Amino acid sequence: DSGVTQTPKHLITATGQRVTLRCSPRSGDLSVYWYQQSLDQGLQFLIQYYNGEERAKGNILERFSAQQFPDLHSELNLSSLELGDSALYFCASSVDWQRQETQYFGPGTRLLVL
Amino acid sequence: DQQVKQNSPSLSVQEGRISILNCDYTNSMFDYFLWYKKYPAEGPTFLISISSIKDKNEDGRFTVFLNKSAKHLSLHIVPSQPGDSAVYFCAAWTTGTASKLTFGTGTRLQVTL
Numbered sequence: 001d002s003g004v005t006q007t008p009k010h011l012i013t014a015t016g017q018r019v020t021l022r023c024s025p026r027s028g029d030l031s032v033y034w035y036q037q038s039l040d041q042g043l044q045f046l047i048q049y050y051n052g053e054e055r056a057k058g059n060i061l062e063r064f065s066a067q068q069f070p071d072l073h074s075e076l077n078l079s080s081l082e083l084g085d086s087a088l089y090f091c092a093s094s095v096d097w098q099r100q101e102t103q104y105f106g107p108g109t110r111l112l113v114l
Numbered sequence: 115d116q117q118v119k120q121n122s123p124s125l126s127v128q129e130g131r132i133s134i135l136n137c138d139y140t141n142s143m144f145d146y147f148l149w150y151k152k153y154p155a156e157g158p159t160f161l162i163s164i165s166s167i168k169d170k171n172e173d174g175r176f177t178v179f180l181n182k183s184a185k186h187l188s189l190h191i192v193p194s195q196p197g198d199s200a201v202y203f204c205a206a207w208t209t210g211t212a213s214k215l216t217f218g219t220g221t222r223l224q225v226t227l
Binding site: 002004033035040041042043044045048056058090092098102103104105106107108 | 116118120123150155156157158159160203205209210214215216217218219220
């Protein structure tokens, strides 16, 4: 158990809908990262937050947004969903934004868009 | 553009033998490399890392080798055990910057009895 929790574990929805994925980092970790893993793809970095502020942005679509709240949990919002958004979404956390080698990953949320 | 590549999607090795997983990268700015291990229904877990100032790092049964001139790294597992069966991801990043971890597509290792 990495100490990072993600809810829900599974999500099935329809095209055009909007969903919210939630992540609670490990106790003491200030930085949260979101990744997307599509079929046969590596983990694609989406976005990073550190202590409530956006720190780095990767290949995140404009239809996707995220935020980190004062209690340090984070939410990833996916809107106008398309079939291609079906993927595993991982959240990771680390102590600070520079210590990327010590990212601890949650178990992921599997999203299926029908 | 895939900056970190794992060209072997799968590998099967007998228990007790050596497993060698390979990873190539194209970005010469990468100076820190990591291997993550992932079991089904779990997130990736950090396994071992190496800085570009070294060419080898060892941790128990796991050794990572880095060949900077070839932009190639490999993970050796000796001896391989059935519990090592998992997907292994190679990742790289540039330290001291706000750059992100860049992952490869993973290699599925199956250790057979």
